[in-house]
Amino acid sequence: MPSMIEAKNVWKTYGDNVVLEGLDIKVEEGEFITMVGTSGCGKSTFLNMLLGTQQCSKGELLLDGKPIPKEPGPDRGIVFQQYSVFPHMTVLQNVMAAKAFAKKGLTGYLFGQAKRAAKDEASDILNQVGLSHALNKYPHELSGGMKQRLAIAQALLGKPRILLLDEPFGALDPGIRADMHELVLTLWRKHKLTVFMVTHDLKEGFYLGTRLWVFDKLRQDPQAPGAYGASITYDLPVGQVDKATYEEIDDNLRPVVELA
Template sequence: MTSGALIRVSQLWKSYPGTAVLERINLEVERNEFVTVVGASGCGKTTFFKLLLGEEQPTRGTIFVAGKPLAPEPGKDRGVVFQRYSVFPHLTVLENVLVGLELRRSKFLCRSFGRRRRDEIEQCERMLERVGLLSSANAYPDALSGGMQQRLALSQTLIMGPEILLLDEPFGALDPGIRADMHGLVRELYSELNLTVLMITHDLSEGFRLGTRLLVFDKVRVDPHDPDAYGATITYDVPVSRNRNNGNEPTIAALESGV
């Protein structure tokens, strides 16, 4: 098991009683890859996400992260941003970012005090400035727009320095213009922090624009009398070149007709 891949998934199956969701998933993700996962709704991409997160357990197969089997619960090595409900509504913007640092240091009181707290607040303020939220530091998330809430969710996660960033349709609920801003931000943070990103999206062009590699989930076997009999698997695994005007468009067209 000395494969250099950061995430290695081998022969992964997931089924619920009466429903097969995923079958024969094999995947290796290297450090610093930006993998986007697309597929029709109900093709198991969210289930795959939950398996990577540790929120659900595979029926068969194992997921290795940095060579070690994944613990059966979410952990600090995998940061996450969901489509909604990622931030804590009872904490201000600053507190939302600070809470991770406090939780890491103070296992019983769950709060930090004095000099350490001032240092941590400074660190959080730098992060908020980076994502453009410093002016709203004392607002509650409820007062923020959807895009700002996702910026907050990102900074809340990234302040902990996770190796892997998992994004579950993080821009699905945003307006197109704001979505474009967020794409820029995520790309920048990805290269600044040397992250390994895995992002679920239902938007194929978003997948191409953002990632360095695109996975398509789909069912290869379909029983018309029992649609749930077979699960989905990875049907396309395409490297995406950064050179946007070159060669991408035909691939998208080919894929779209394929999907």
């Protein structure tokens, strides 16, 4: 059986600008991958390639042994740092809308039994993310953490196999982030998801999931900063990393500038 996700010598370029180069990885179903690296090193680009909104410039990115479709599908749900909600709809209506848009047809409207089923399904997933008390609230009435719970509910409604998280907790306060960590871990286990999460927080990367990837450039040319792309320089099992390795990665992500 092929691995769920496999990258074979994957490159991503935009004209002369090389963003990613030579990615060779395998991910089995049920893993939780956290991705860290400096801004602009290609983490979100790789996430979008998994989603299907961007494609490889060279190499192969495979899902179950076949090229990832060139468009998003219900098997891949995504949550961004910026909330994607309809301000004129309630929490319940926003989640039901995600179901309606997945419906084939000209209007995307739900009627009769389909509408009742969508309402029950949306209510259930909102209960799982801790928003059962807020079904009739509007987005402007929600805190940041509640809005992110809503976004996760929208992503999970289609019953995806893969959940993609692009810095979902970057704008949240530390206490709320801790609550969201527990929620994501609970949903990962309950729904048997395969998760890829981009974060700028190294501690968060080591706390969540099963593997940590560090994206960085192995080659640099000061005269041509776009000549080389990032690769995965570390692929580490979470919970089995010694302090020296952690500090080395942290120094690479946040270099200390010595004052003269």
